[in-house]
Amino acid sequence: MIPLFQERRQRLTRFKALRPRPIKRTASAPEGLFTRCPDCKQDFLSDQVAANFYVCPGCGYHIKLTAQGRLKMIADKGSIRELNAGLYTTENLDFPGYSEKLTSLQASTGLKEAVITGVCTVEGQSTVIAVMDSRFLMGSMGSVVGEKVSRAVEYATKRRLPIIIFTASGGARMQEGIVSLMQMAKTSNALARHHKAGLLYISCLTHPTTGGVTASFASLGDIILAEPRALIGFAGPRVIEQTIRQTLPEGFQRAEFLLEHGFVDQIVERHALRSTLGSLLRLHAPSSKSFHK
């Protein structure tokens, strides 16, 4: 018996040696060679982090993705056709410094706005997709985000396609005032029609999803998925702490908390997201065997 355990231990050690390990960062290392996990603060080779779907190899923390990076990870290669890429608002944007902020963010992120919408295939299944990006003014929803999401939903309804939305947002965009608030009603109403047409909407909640986005389209999926440990809620943790004058319990408003309280269907780790979505799309695909009233 003893040699059997010894052999097993040796084999395990060999595999453990192959795992990505934190690396001591040297001052002379070129920029971008290492990625530091925002959670456990360990450094890893950026290539290893990227190969691991931007999940920290040390602690499993899901590092924030850019919208472009997310699309690349989910959509079949070369299948994306972007919709309404160059959409600009005709609203009055005279809030001090707002226009300048938009221009500088467009340059630094390579995005036009806080959401990318398009059509693509996922494991061969056609779907409309929308991906938010928290680098762009905290992924906040102003008139352009509301319009792009609404148009994407309407496109899906018209062509009888499912829609997948990846949320990452601090909520409605303050700088556009009441118009931002009304985008919550606009996007939810568009989803009502998609819903009524008997079509599938999968909402994928990523870190962080709060405020007006949680209180509109993010919560309206037929199926709601979340990434591990993503912060999801209506009010921000700081506002709640100030209101109730207590510190919040550990894990409050995290994906696991929402799952426990019945507001999320499943927490899916990033490496399994694409196959999960593919499988869900297949389960909802029209087939000769489906039941008709």
Added chain:
Amino acid sequence: MSLQEAEDRIRQLDAEISDTDDKERRKKLQHEKNSLLAEAYGSISSYDRVYLARKSTRPGVRDYIDRIFTDFFEMHGDRLMRDDPAIIGGIASLDGLSVTVIGHLKGKTLDENLKCNFGMPNPEGYRKALRLMKQAEKFRRPIISFIDTPGAYPGLESEMHGQGEAIARNLMEMGTLTVPIISVVIGEGGSGGALALSVADRIWMLENSVYSILSPEGFASILWKDASRAREAADLMKLTAYDLYDRGIVDRLFGEPAAGLNEKSRSIYERMKNALLQELSVLMKLSGRSLVEQRYKKYRGIGDCSPK
């Protein structure tokens, strides 16, 4: 000087005037009061309107229910969990027409305030409202909602019970209701907590009510990390009834006396009742389908964009 400060000073002057026997002094004080009155109510800032909208002497949803409708029958509970006193709702008669009435309840006394959480609903409140609205649709009753809330409550339990989901569900379902919906902002229209009862065919506002994406205090603390700059924030936010009317979000305004509505106001109820009857007679001629279609277009057109 803000309106609030001016009103405090006027109250002080009133006390001094009634205390003094000196004719000369009384005349002087009276003069000071008059010029102060003219100054205070002559130019009302956005933040003054926020102050008026929040004033405890302002009529609340109960006043409108009692003075516009008859036979109000209140209904409680969301049938899932509990009753939320921050939202009041039931059936009533509007000049013989059965309607469903819903609104945020703030309460007048401190005890009432505490009981209904200062008009800040929990998810159960929104779910009760949705239950009543679905019921209104079943019995083909128009829905009238009165908006008066600082916002949805940011608390532990409200998050646990799905505040975001409850609001989202109301927004989506209100878009599909096949009966007329009229919303009247009577005080504070605070963010998603207000919107969750006001996806409507017509949105009306009282002159000194406000409707905004968040409170001016919240806005200032996010923008400048300083909640005390709320006054400045209010100017920037375009939250007054006039701002929203100009922007085309609000369909009708109701004028108020110079110092805002108070317990003694009478004419507002008559004016609002007539307006409701008139507007409902128009909306009730439309089919359920065209109501839904028009409501969709109303919101679809807000925040219009075009390719550059």
